[in-house]
Amino acid sequence: MKVFYHAWSRLAAVALGALVALSLTAHAADPDKKEIRFGATAGPYADQIRYGIKPQLEKEGYKVTIVEFSDYVQPNLALADGALDANAFQNEIYLKRFSADHKLALSEVLKVPTAPIGLYSHKHKRLDELKDGASVSLPNDVTNQARAIILLQQLGWVTLKAGINPVKSSERDIDANPHKLKLLPLEAAQLPRSLDDVDYAFVNGNFALASGLKLKDALLLEKIPPYYLNLVAVRTADLNKPYVKDIANAYRSAEFNRVIDERFTGFLKP
Secondary structure (H helix, E strand, O other): OHHHHHHHHHHHHHHHHHHHHHHHHHHHHOOOOOEEEEEEEOOHHHHHHHHHHHHHHHHOOOEEEEEEEOOOOHHHHHHHHOOOOEEEEEEHHHHHHHHHHHOOOEEEEEEOOEOOOEEEOOOOOOHHHOOOOOEEEEEOOHHHHHHHHHHHHHHOOOEEOOOOOHHHOOHHHEEEOOOOOEEEEEOHHHOHHHHHOOOEEEEOHHHHHHOOOOHHHOOEEOOOOHHHOEEEEEEHHHOOOHHHHHHHHHHOOHHHHHHHHHHOOOOEOO
8 A cells, every 4th residue: 555655646746747847837927817727636625626716717718627636635736836726625724733834824715615534444344343453544644533532532442631622633642542442543545445444434534435435325424513614725825816706605605505415415505
């Protein structure tokens, strides 16, 4: 798995370099900005753009290209480097942390309908089938791992150390693990594949749906607080540009709302 991931990363870096070069040329040739490269993780957030946003923007005269990603790192790097004009895949906590850690000037435009993280199993049909020593996979990025740990705490499967902010928690902050759970942090995109090997897996909604899982199949679904809703991000310098306002208008439209009701049942709307 590691060999595959590193090979993919090298290919992604080459592709990203090509996108940046094309972007710089496009920006120089087209200051009025009628082409939008929109990044998203493969699955529902790319599909929201494909079915609910792209048709509206094309009616406004834009050419829209959707660039799909299979990780949570490249979309922000590509946006900051100019290879993308907007992306939709992350929540505000992740955006702020990632931007600070990498010294990127990225900003939120608006929040979008979001699928909750859920606890799934191929081996168990109920939560009360939990046995001591059970294996539980969960995201390895800091923001989504905290979401999983919050749910573990709500279930009573773990407790956190006194004074720890659950939103910023990690494995290191667990005080008690009465069932001696084996917690296995993995890349978020790999979590659906882990279901054949673990007792339970926390899977982000987008990767769950992209892998064929259904939200209704989850043994537990997160009640998404506002700060975990996904969002559209752009470079901070572009916040007031016409194309960004047109993207926001498309997301706020009755047409987009209809697409969400028809295609994305179970998503929490902002």
